[in-house]
Amino acid sequence: MIPVAIIGASGYTGLELIKILAAHPEFELVYAATSEGETRVEQLHPSLEKVVAMPVEKADAAAVAEVAQIAFLALPHKTAMGFAAQLLERGVKVVDLSADYRLKLEAYEAHYCPHIDREHLPEAVYGLPEFYREAIKTSRLVANPGCYPTASLLGLLPFIPYIKADTPIFIDAKSGVSGAGKKLSATTHYVTINENVFAYNPIKHRHAPEIAEKIDDKFDTQVQVNFVPHLLPVTRGMLCSVYMQLETELDPVEILEDLYRDEPFVRVRHRPVDIKSVAGTNFCDIYATMNGTSLFVTSSIDNLLRGASSQAVVNANIISGFDETLGIPKYAYVP
Amino acid sequence: MIPVAIIGASGYTGLELIKILAAHPEFELVYAATSEGETRVEQLHPSLEKVVAMPVEKADAAAVAEVAQIAFLALPHKTAMGFAAQLLERGVKVVDLSADYRLKLEAYEAHYCPHIDREHLPEAVYGLPEFYREAIKTSRLVANPGCYPTASLLGLLPFIPYIKADTPIFIDAKSGVSGAGKKLSATTHYVTINENVFAYNPIKHRHAPEIAEKIDDKFDTQVQVNFVPHLLPVTRGMLCSVYMQLETELDPVEILEDLYRDEPFVRVRHRPVDIKSVAGTNFCDIYATMNGTSLFVTSSIDNLLRGASSQAVVNANIISGFDETLGIPKYAYVP
Amino acid sequence: MIPVAIIGASGYTGLELIKILAAHPEFELVYAATSEGETRVEQLHPSLEKVVAMPVEKADAAAVAEVAQIAFLALPHKTAMGFAAQLLERGVKVVDLSADYRLKLEAYEAHYCPHIDREHLPEAVYGLPEFYREAIKTSRLVANPGCYPTASLLGLLPFIPYIKADTPIFIDAKSGVSGAGKKLSATTHYVTINENVFAYNPIKHRHAPEIAEKIDDKFDTQVQVNFVPHLLPVTRGMLCSVYMQLETELDPVEILEDLYRDEPFVRVRHRPVDIKSVAGTNFCDIYATMNGTSLFVTSSIDNLLRGASSQAVVNANIISGFDETLGIPKYAYVP
Amino acid sequence: MIPVAIIGASGYTGLELIKILAAHPEFELVYAATSEGETRVEQLHPSLEKVVAMPVEKADAAAVAEVAQIAFLALPHKTAMGFAAQLLERGVKVVDLSADYRLKLEAYEAHYCPHIDREHLPEAVYGLPEFYREAIKTSRLVANPGCYPTASLLGLLPFIPYIKADTPIFIDAKSGVSGAGKKLSATTHYVTINENVFAYNPIKHRHAPEIAEKIDDKFDTQVQVNFVPHLLPVTRGMLCSVYMQLETELDPVEILEDLYRDEPFVRVRHRPVDIKSVAGTNFCDIYATMNGTSLFVTSSIDNLLRGASSQAVVNANIISGFDETLGIPKYAYVP
Structure with a gap:
């Protein structure tokens, strides 16, 4: 089991990440954080009562690096790149669900804000597996596409x-x-x-x-x-x-x-x-x-899954050398 | 008050026509019909109980001509033109909500079915007031546009x-x-x-x-x-x-x-x-x-109003020389 | 035409009051106010563009008394009774849509807050016409029931x-x-x-x-x-x-x-x-x-109409000696 | 793996059974049937394309008995008991999602229709685990409760x-x-x-x-x-x-x-x-x-899961001596 972390556990994509990772056969969710911490996953998300039980920490890159090999960032843009830089420096692979590494520098700054991690931006791979699968395999920084x-x-x-x-x-x-x-x-x-x-x-x-x-x-x-x-x-x-x-x-x-x-x-x-x-x-x-x-x-x-959290876990599967379908939701909410 | 008739009173556009015409200051709804008849408006549409009370007849062009000067046809295409032809011959003006008089002959037959009222088709006016207002004024057959x-x-x-x-x-x-x-x-x-x-x-x-x-x-x-x-x-x-x-x-x-x-x-x-x-x-x-x-x-x-019934009554207003806003719904279902 | 005012024009019940009063045959809406004023009805409620055009004032009881005979209060409880007292003192009849005059003193203070208009509370009539019609007829302060x-x-x-x-x-x-x-x-x-x-x-x-x-x-x-x-x-x-x-x-x-x-x-x-x-x-x-x-x-x-705004206008009709159905919406949003 | 069958695969509860059983770690779905057969699961339920691939047979109790040890009946009442009787005689355990075995004889016939499997009715156990768990363990006929x-x-x-x-x-x-x-x-x-x-x-x-x-x-x-x-x-x-x-x-x-x-x-x-x-x-x-x-x-x-299909699989888990939570959906459709 590969230990993984979620930073940004309180939002909808954070919740979907928790659900997929808690049930994943090869990833072990060992760390979940928000900007405030001091709660529990099943309190943040009452639908997880009797399903998932774990603390929610105040987000800290050093703490992540101590316990996890891969971190999922479900954060607003700008906040995400702050954490990504620190995590990469500490040897943690990053799947970033924000916009921070999706665009080239110029386009990013034209549409978002000044980029504060120009060091790692060039190595980011766009996480659309059907078109970037080979590059994802060897990446340590995946920019998960927008929905x-x-x-x-x-x-x-x-x-x-x-x-x-x-x-x-x-x-x-x-x-x-x-x-x-x-x-x-x-x-x-x-x-x-x-x-x-x-x-x-x-x-x-x-x-x-x-x-x-x-x-x-x-x-x-x-x-x-x-x-x-x-x-x-x-x-x-x-x-x-x-x-x-x-x-x-x-x-x-x-x-x-x-x-x-x-x-x-x-x-x-x-x-x-x-x-x-x-x-x-x-x-x-x-x-x-x-x-x-x-x-x-x-x-x-599904905007929250293929458009965010499940595609992020597919990318983590690819990075980790797993079958990319491992633990990925396939059964639709039908009817 | 100008006496008017609705043929096709059971559907959604028929209901909207009833609601607008029953409240209209210058039209008097004197006749409502379906293909089967033998019921009442407030039975077909229980929301009209204590609001509108009138019988629903079995549709008959001759009966319409005896009591009404304008007929609204809220019927399926093909059925509509059968009634329109009879009504026009009897001197009743027609606002047809079906597709039967919207297209030129060739286009109609290519997309719908053989046309059975080629006699009146050329005189039909397309009932989009902003672009055909002048022609509508003198028309006796208005083809109400699709939604x-x-x-x-x-x-x-x-x-x-x-x-x-x-x-x-x-x-x-x-x-x-x-x-x-x-x-x-x-x-x-x-x-x-x-x-x-x-x-x-x-x-x-x-x-x-x-x-x-x-x-x-x-x-x-x-x-x-x-x-x-x-x-x-x-x-x-x-x-x-x-x-x-x-x-x-x-x-x-x-x-x-x-x-x-x-x-x-x-x-x-x-x-x-x-x-x-x-x-x-x-x-x-x-x-x-x-x-x-x-x-x-x-x-x-609103697909049922501007896209059908209220636009039909606007056209009837124009045909009748009334202010075209007379009795037309303006207050939206907000919130 | 009896001139009427709305204090509290920005909410849902305020909007419904505007719609009913603007179309009413015997009431003339001459004044609409919010706590802030300085806007227009059709800006507060864009669905009223090309339908209603009038300024929105900063709420002021004296200004109401100068122009209107009846005031509708679509305000939060506590704020409402402040205005009601001033309006009654200036000879304006009040239909209050808040809870402020619905309960006897003791019950009100147990469930809401201290009552600041004990003078008028005893004369308020509960505005449920089917059970309080006679008392409403001669009232100048109607407590419109909750939905x-x-x-x-x-x-x-x-x-x-x-x-x-x-x-x-x-x-x-x-x-x-x-x-x-x-x-x-x-x-x-x-x-x-x-x-x-x-x-x-x-x-x-x-x-x-x-x-x-x-x-x-x-x-x-x-x-x-x-x-x-x-x-x-x-x-x-x-x-x-x-x-x-x-x-x-x-x-x-x-x-x-x-x-x-x-x-x-x-x-x-x-x-x-x-x-x-x-x-x-x-x-x-x-x-x-x-x-x-x-x-x-x-x-x-309809919680906003029978449960608030249209029932308020029925009460105003009764106070004014009109047929209580005058200008009251009867056509349902069906389909 | 215990081989199981679904009779009644086309409805909503049939679909939910397919989804749960296809992903279940100890049951193997080997047979799915409708009254007509001659199709495939992924054609009946297009959301299962690239997820589940298997034929849909015309329902036949003898064919079930050849391949499966437990059958789930997702059928209308009356049809269900016809199949249940045949399956039990052939040694197949039955979890019946219909009403046919939920009531005692007299109550059943008063509210539904004459009972055509009086032989097995007395041994049916009501499948509400929290109150009938012990009886379910040794049952071969579980009447799954209504939602x-x-x-x-x-x-x-x-x-x-x-x-x-x-x-x-x-x-x-x-x-x-x-x-x-x-x-x-x-x-x-x-x-x-x-x-x-x-x-x-x-x-x-x-x-x-x-x-x-x-x-x-x-x-x-x-x-x-x-x-x-x-x-x-x-x-x-x-x-x-x-x-x-x-x-x-x-x-x-x-x-x-x-x-x-x-x-x-x-x-x-x-x-x-x-x-x-x-x-x-x-x-x-x-x-x-x-x-x-x-x-x-x-x-x-969830009316289709706890009220039907997932509770049925819980009952099958209990009958089979498995942990009753095995393969049962726990992650809610939130948000």
Whole structure:
């Protein structure tokens, strides 16, 4: 058993990490922390009473390094890189669920804040296994992708080789409210969300540069990515609709199947995907169809799992040389 | 008071028509019918007990002509045109909520079925007041627009003069389940819809040709319309996201405001619209923003009201020479 | 037209008051205020854009007295009685939606706080028209009932004459989240409420003494009222289930019909009621059935309308000598 | 590994059985059947693609007996007992999720239909482990409790010794819609359930005699059980509110804790329970409080798991001599 730690145990992604790691056959959760500490996991998360029993510490990198070989950071951006730097220096491998190591320096600073760990940023590997598996294997610092980029990239990357030159990509993304976190705001008040739907930060969301950068990284292509997220009256799950123009007509399902047939956590479907079939799992379901040379791709994930915590544990499995499906949730919350 | 009739009183749009017409200051609802008759309005719709009391007849065009000057048809396509033809021959004006008179003959028959009222089809006027008001005034046969085309066209028509040549339009539409009607199906089972979202009939929905034809009709422009509807876990309301490429950068809100400033039922917003603010009303709320020359327009309506019944009564107001806002719902179901 | 004012225009019940009064044929809304003022109604409530246009003042009793004959107080308890006292002294009639005048002094101070308007408290009339109509007619201070007491009392009062001596009443109440108001809290976060249900303040809620006191007031009977509210994943509507033991078997629907047949806003049903049929209206729907001498009564209301704002306007209608149904919402949010 | 079979694989409880058994460390799912067969598990339940791969047979008791030692029957009542009789005769142990073996003969026939397996009925053991564990251990026919009785009995049985003589029990139960099954009906249409709540079959539901009979069986006490179920706008989960009168005041949480402290699947809470904390698990959460001698108990379960499929596998664990927690879901669908 490899001892692992979670820093940031109080939020939704922290809870999902606890659930996956507590049940994992090869990782042993030995340390859980928040910024305040002085509580217990089953007090922070009453649904874990009689399931998990362990203390919650005040987060401390040195204490982590004493007991754990891998640390999962479920922290806000900026806070995360502070811990990551200290952990890496102490020999602890890091899977960071924040945005801090997802972008190149310039893009990061343009969209977030000054980067305070320029030393380690260059070695970070983007933790989307279907496209970065080999690099993850030997990494000690994995930048776990954002939820929107995960669903979007798995849907659109297969078609970048066929995109019509100089045409933009439009992504209409729809997310459950758990993606907005536990923080109280008028936006997440029940009455605001229920029986409602609306876009937010259209075309200005920080996940757009993340998507554009990975397209460029994999295919050496600059594409204008127009990303519009919407909030849905559901708790979990995310659906990304991608619209783009290709050079020619082709069979998009065949292209997806050729690429993903042997992938354990991508399912190519023959009709439009839904979020219920993936909620509770690490799966990404994808379907695509064309109208002349116009392409529509629809992909779905659980925003907290494939979009955060279960993908993080997949990355930890890969780093550790385990079968990447080990201990990863596969049974959807259906019905 | 002008006496009016509803044929098709049992469905959701029939119910909304009853509610609006029963409270209307200048129309008197004198006749309500279904295919079976032999019941009462307050039995079909128990929420109307102690509100509306009237019999429901077995639908009969001759009986309508004896008592009413205008008939609202809330019927399935094909059934509607059978009644419309008979009513027009008997001197009754018709506002048809079905698809039967929305398209030109060829397009109709390609997407629906053989047309059985070719005589009156050419005189039908498309009942989108903001763009066809003058023609509606003198019409005796109004084809009430579909819900998806209403929200889409109000959002995208202002930008057709600026569209980049030979580029497609993508419409990502999201509808509440009431749009699917009362009919039982696995799709409308609570468990299928709740905590879920999915596309259906992507790029093949019959509202796409309706949108394309009206663009052509108003601007003499053929545009490829890629229309993808989704079902949302809400009962009422519809949000349409339009993505298109323009020739140049411009201020899209200004264009909307110039066009709609004096329209009583269009509200140009300065931030993304939601469906709650229009549910229960005839309003269409619209917002738009650009990224370079890529345009995003988001518009919202109540699918049963602006997308069907209240727009039908607006059309009847116009036909009758009334102020078009007379008796039309304006107070949203907020909170 | 009688000029009226709203103090407390920013909350949900304030919004509902604005909507009803703006459309009312005999009241003219001339003044709307919040504790801060300096805004407009259509800015506070964007769904009212192009519907209502008026300034929002900083609340001031003297300013109200200059322009209005009746004031509606949609304020927190304690704040309300401060304004009520000043308004009454200046000759303005008051319909108070808070708890401040609902209870006798001792009960009020036991469950809320010291009462600061002991002068007017004795003359306040409880604004449940079906049981206090005559007293309301001549009142200048109406204590509008709480939402839970409204639905509970309309359901259980008809059966108090038949209750088995010395047996308790159990009320299992279920409310939509709008009843908790706009205030942000972990309880009203979407993720807490969605796909969930739970009791809160069981047996300790302050609406229990309000119910018990009115039973005593009308029937001179002390009954133990065990009241347990629950929060439902819906925005609007409230269902109260009352369980009690009677002396004998009887036909409970007949008793309800005898009492409520001519009431314009109570509908006795022949099967279990739902909240959809009353949401958006001032109706209270009621059904009851027995098992031996055990009685089950189920009643439903819109918590913001019959449970607050529309009942307040009914009370204002009665005070003003109008037909009490004037301008009161009757068309439910169905479907 | 003990080979097991599922008859009735297409419904919600069949799906949950598949999910639990496919992941169970000591049971091997070797046979799955429906009334029609000729499909595959991953076709019936697309969320299981790339998770479970096995054929679905046309249900046949002889075929089951050839391959399996235990059969789970997820069938409608009446159909179930037909299979159970054949399976028992062939030496297959049966865990029956239907109502067929839950009641004594007379009560069964009064509330359901003539019993066609009177031979085995007397040996059936009621599968509520907390109260029938010893009998289950040596049984070959377990009658898995209904969902409503499970939540109700776990909440109220601890207080039966203290109940005031000749007073009734009132149970106000609230269930998610998955309890109504996949069958299409106006009741389960999304538009009927969403933003709504209502009682159904009040005081006449067939789960009332099941509850009353078990109270009598355990405590030799006849109590009038007034059971009123409600449908909630949620998919999964059930909350039961029990109201009863006790002889004296007592500390109800202490009584619950004394009884359930060592139970692996009951959690006594110190504040009102919710359904989110148990959805996805076999837990029953319980809280209770008193007002004088009036008692309120609130208990929550996942209606498809503790109320059906996971409790069935717990029973199979007990029959097989395994730790009863083996392979049973404990991680809730939170958030």
